[in-house]
Amino acid sequence: MKFENVLADIDGCGRFQIMIIVLSFLGRFTLPCHFMLSNFVSAVPSHHCDTSSLDDGGMFMNLSQAERLIVSVPLEQDGTPSSCRMFPEPQYHLLLNSSNVTDVATVPCQNGWVYDNSTFKSTITSQWDLVCDRRSKNKATATIFFIGVMFGAMTFGSLSDRYGRRNLLLVSYVSAMLFAVASAFSTSYVMFTVLRFFTGFCITGIVIISTVLSVEWVDIEHRKLVGVIDSLSWTTGNILLTGFAYLVNEWRLLMVCVTSPLIMAIITWRWVPESARWLIANGKLEQAQMYLKKCAKMNRRDQSIHLLETEKLSTIVMTEKQDRAYSYLDLIRTPKMRKLALRTGILWFCIATTYYGISFNIAGFGLNLYLTQLVYALIELPAKISIYYFLDKFGRRSTETGALVFAGTCLGINIVLKGKSVARTVVAIIGKGFSAASFSTVVLYSSELYPTVVRQNGMGYNSFMARFGVAVAPLILLLDDVWKELPQVVLCSSAVIGAIVARTLPETRDRSLPETIEDIEQSQKLTQSSFIKETKQAQIFAMTQ
16 A cells, blocks of 8 residues: 555645645745845945045045046946056046056055945945955855755755654744844854854755655645645745845845745744654654544545544555664665665756856846846746646656756857847846756656655755755856856856756656655556556455455
8 A cells, every 4th residue: 555545535635735835835935035145135236446545635635536536446448447456546647548547556455445335225245345355255155055055954854854844844944034034133244154054054944844745745646736836936935035135225134024934934834734654654653644634624535534544554555664763874775776866966966056057147247136136037937837737748857858958058058149248148047947947847856756764865965965056156156267158168067967867867757656765776666547546446445344
């Protein structure tokens, strides 16, 4: 007997499952706000050296602001004032001929910077002068956040497999909110980065636990629907982030605003059920029975309640020892699990690097920051909705491979398109759509590949690899100092490698979720047609009892 047989009796996609999806949605859409927050709180406003130190109380004092810039700050090749250099003393002759700057010595900014506050009232960049020779510290804030996410994924994945999905979800909600709000009151760069690390560490539990919880409660037929809806919460968060950032241009207040939805998630947590699959896998049959009866009542399948006896639940296929504690080591103990973990880990790394490499580069095309972010978010809607069709039409593996190939193609095109800001942005937006489709697919795909007993460990490990890729993405963008197109080359290569790896994974369309590691090693495959046959046999058996 399989757990899918039980779901078939009590309705594997009824009002109970809809409740779980809605409750998960409330907590999930704050995640993309934090993941993409660096696009706004770390934004670099136009700036130039503070030249007040050159004021000698004479002629300089009587100049207009524009004239002061001419005599104190050299011009870049595009005619804009230099962001990082200044003249050691006023060059008054430039008022007559501003192009006569040959052999004029310049020095790094001596007294800080002056920032253009027309777009952002304040950012961490202007707060702690993270520009010029400190530019890498600006990018490091995003990297440190995702390193926290990386280790949090491993931690919450393991703990939720050991102590349950529901309790760890609450821990993630509360701790993420506390650290996120605390980081908004940081008084130094070091304090901010430390708190962002712990915010990332705690907030990642929300996505990996809620995704698995949703998938474990629905039947085979509707798993792809759940995967698409979960991914749309990400798109919703990205759209809301644009609105929040446009209305709130002060970085501290913005951080509090994007964290506030977690309050509602904490309040509604009381209605979140534990995973019945996890309870059965860990021998907690009475608790599993309680939640399954709740599901049957809510889905108006009262006639099936008598089938949910603990004796019958104990016959659900669990060939491995039920009281055993599973760990990440179980992902590499056996040959097929080891190959699966290696392939999915590489795939998640490549997808995350590609997706976030594109997403973090919204300022790289020279267009409006808010408009680019909004379009980047909106393009995900058709991309993810189309996934619902493609997952059944072509299967998980082909959809994943195709999305990555097209994303890599768009990145390759942008290497060739030089100096065409609008055209490059359009191609990047299309590439963002394909990369979003690949991310939506891999979350569902991976949750179907791993067995119940180590599913959270598997998703935690995959999320670790993904966040490692995300942590690397801001550093890849710094490679433009070596060659302007080098970041695009690296991201394109990442997408292509991911497509190759995805092609080596098994298809999971219309197959029941594996329950044990033994299922993976024996490569058990249950198509939906055979599942229906098995369900009918189980129903006939139940009627004879």
